[in-house]
Amino acid sequence: MAEKTVYLDHAATTPLKKEVLDEMMPFLTINYGNPSSVYSAGRTSKNAIEDARERVAKAINANINEIFFTSGGTESDNWAIRGAAYANKDKGKHIITSLIEHHAVLNTCRQLEKEGFEVTYLAPDEFGIIHEKLVEDAIRKDTILISIMFANNEIGTIQPIEGIGKIAKEKGIIFHTDAVQAIGNIPVDIKELYVDLLSISGHKFYGPKGVGVLYVKKGTKLQNYILGGAQERNKRAGTENVAGIAGIGKAIELASERLEDYEKHTRMLRDKTIEYIINNIPYVKLNGTIEKRLPGNVNIAFQFIEAESAIIMLDCKGIAASSGSACASGSLDPSHVLLAIGLPHEIAHGSLRFSFGEENTVEDIDWFLGVLKEVMIKLRTMSPLYNSLMKNQ
Ligand SMILES: *Cc1c(COP(=O)(O)O)cnc(C)c1O
Numbered sequence: 001m002a003e004k005t006v007y008l009d010h011a012a013t014t015p016l017k018k019e020v021l022d023e024m025m026p027f028l029t030i031n032y033g034n035p036s037s038v039y040s041a042g043r044t045s046k047n048a049i050e051d052a053r054e055r056v057a058k059a060i061n062a063n064i065n066e067i068f069f070t071s072g073g074t075e076s077d078n079w080a081i082r083g084a085a086y087a088n089k090d091k092g093k094h095i096i097t098s099l100i101e102h103h104a105v106l107n108t109c110r111q112l113e114k115e116g117f118e119v120t121y122l123a124p125d126e127f128g129i130i131h132e133k134l135v136e137d138a139i140r141k142d143t144i145l146i147s148i149m150f151a152n153n154e155i156g157t158i159q160p161i162e163g164i165g166k167i168a169k170e171k172g173i174i175f176h177t178d179a180v181q182a183i184g185n186i187p188v189d190i191k192e193l194y195v196d197l198l199s200i201s202g203h204k205f206y207g208p209k210g211v212g213v214l215y216v217k218k219g220t221k222l223q224n225y226i227l228g229g230a231q232e233r234n235k236r237a238g239t240e241n242v243a244g245i246a247g248i249g250k251a252i253e254l255a256s257e258r259l260e261d262y263e264k265h266t267r268m269l270r271d272k273t274i275e276y277i278i279n280n281i282p283y284v285k286l287n288g289t290i291e292k293r294l295p296g297n298v299n300i301a302f303q304f305i306e307a308e309s310a311i312i313m314l315d316c317k318g319i320a321a322s323s324g325s326a327c328a329s330g331s332l333d334p335s336h337v338l339l340a341i342g343l344p345h346e347i348a349h350g351s352l353r354f355s356f357g358e359e360n361t362v363e364d365i366d367w368f369l370g371v372l373k374e375v376m377i378k379l380r381t382m383s384p385l386y387n388s389l390m391k392n393q
Contacts, residue, residue, distance in 0.1 A: 005318040008362045009205075011153050011181060011297060011355035012322055016247075017206040024208065024251035027243035035240050036231065038149065045242045052249025056213055059256040060198070063218065063309035067283050068232050069245050073180040073201030073214040077104035078195040079225035079236070080176040081212055084145045085112055087223040092142025097131045098122045099340040100157075101149050105178055106336075109147075122148075128157035128291035128341050136167050143248075145174045150198075154337040154353060155288030156297025158186065165194030174220060180204055180212075184255035186263065187292050194219045198281075202244065206357075207251030211244030213221045262358055266296030269356040269365050273298050276369045286349055287338060296356040299349045302340075303377040304386035308350055313375045319368055322353045 007015070020024030024274050026046060033041025035049055049069070057064045070076045085095060097109050099121045109119045120138045124237025130148055139146075151158045161177055168175035176197035182188050190198070197220060200213040216222055216235075255262070268325050270293075277284055283303035290303070302310070307323035314321050332346035356365075381385040 003318065004367075005320070006368050007009045007320045008319045008320050008354040008360065008368065009196065011156075011294075011353065011359040013209065014202045014206045015221065015359070016203075016208060017251065017254060019254060020207055020247045020251045024243040024247040027246055031159075035231070035242060041050075045240075046182060048242055048246045049240055049268060050068070053247045055249035055253045056200070056320075060188050060190050060200075060215065061192075062215055066190075067094045067219055068214045068216060069240060069248075070212045070214055071210055071241070073102070073178070073199050073204070074104040074212075076199035076201070076212045076214040077102065077178055078108050078201060079097055080107060080222075081108045081145065082112065082145055082203055083222040083225050084174045084176065084197065084220070085219040086183070087119055089122070092140075092144045093117045094140050094143040095119045095145045095147065095346075096122065096143060097136060097147045098124060098149070100124050100152055100154075100337045101147065102153060102178055102180070105147055106151070111284075118142075119160075124157070126200055126342050128152055128287075128293075128337070129153045129292065130159050132160050132163040132167060133187060135164050139167070139171055139173065141175050143171070143195045145176065150177045150179040150188070151186065151294050152288070152337060153181050154335055156181075156294035156355075157288050158182070158292040158294065161195065164191055168196075169194040181294060183252065184259070184262070185266070187259065187295060190215065190217075197222070200248075202248035202251055205232040205251055205255040208244050208247040211241050211248045213248065251307050258358070263283060263295045265358060268359075269360055269362070270296055270361070272299055272365060273356075273369065274300075277372070280369075280373055285347075287341065287343070290334040294301040294355075297357075298354040299351060301343065301351045303350060304383040305348065305350045305376060307350055307352050309379055310375055313378070314371065316361060317371050317375075319371060321330075322355070323351065 030042050033045045037044040053067045056067050113119050122130050122134050143226045148164055150161055165175050174196045177195050180201045196217045198215040202211040203209040206360050226237050227293050228314050231237055285301045287299040332344055338348035
């Protein structure tokens with residue numbers, strides 16, 4: 001074991017906050033009543049769910065009857081896309097999304113293609129931005145749904161959601177956005193956007209895993225996805241994850257209270273990291289854009305190295321980082337996002353993501369950057385390509 005650990009993978013998941021656990025604990029122990037039961041133990045659970053619904057609604061400036069609890073970001077994405085597609089299939093069968101969506105969106109769209117829907121996958125520019133004009137041009141008479149993520153989980157690019165939403169609204173097309181990476185990192189105000197469906201996941205902002213939210217704007221035609229009992233006003237069946245729901249309510253409340261400080265802190269660590277790497281490690285390139293970027297996201301291509309080897313060497317020192325999205329790691333294919341912004345395979349294979357959180361200190365980052373530099377020197381001395389380049393200089 002390394003003597004110290006520095007966790008730099010907040011885009012994959014965050015630790016659970018003590019205050020959030022405290023909020024959850026009664027519903028994992030003494031308050032076990034089923035929220036559908038009418039006696040007092042049931043009502044206690046029911047009240048906890050409705051308190052959480054209020055907290056979520058307040059955090060994104062929505063109405064409480066537009067908030068539905070799910071089992072996470074993946075279910076919210078599946079429900080939004082399948083639900084909107086099937087509820088509106090009489091109007092048309094065309095869906096617009098992008099090449100850089102999370103797999104929860106991409107694989108749902110791929111499945112819908114097999115079921116007779118047509119999907120247009122828009123390409124981002126070299127910085128990872130999906131331009132509004134592209135969306136507008138892709139719209140057809142039979143387009144029923146547009147799904148574009150709020151912020152990308154790998155390269156942190158923030159999309160022009162308000163502009164895309166306006167276009168969708170003008171054309172009367174349902175607009176879904178996967179806001180899983182946005183919530184807790186940048187402001188999200190439903191009233192300022194033109195969004196009909198929005199996905200949220202608890203574990204990306206210091207809440208528990210296995211609980212999420214789908215925001216459904218009043219009047220949006222959406223088919224049910226999980227079928228069964230009458231929970232969540234007949235829209236999402238299954239006995240509620242009361243502890244998880246209480247947890248996500250507390251976590252989103254804390255996240256919106258501390259949003260400004262959090263943004264400031266993570267942006268400072270991000271900029272420090274980018275500056276150090278660019279100035280101290282040769283043959284590197286920032287993936288994504290610096291302007292429209294999540295405050296806590298760094299994604300850098302290091303030439304002449306394999307990201308997987310770097311991850312292992314960093315792990316030996318106690319540093320947790322990522323070579324792509326959690327879903328891409330474990331497979332040998334390079335990230336679909338990095339390929340979509342035009343990186344060649346070997347550069348995509350040498351890309352690392354560091355994502356910061358509130359418990360990361362400046363001292364931790366200074367130490368990490370020193371370790372990173374050593375790791376890169378070590379890995380490059382083992383690279384035949386790098387050595388022959390040095391010889392020929
Ligand atoms: C993590 C993530 C998801 C999946 O959320 P889960 O709650 O882990 O299922 C979906 N979309 C994005 C952008 C994510 O980062």
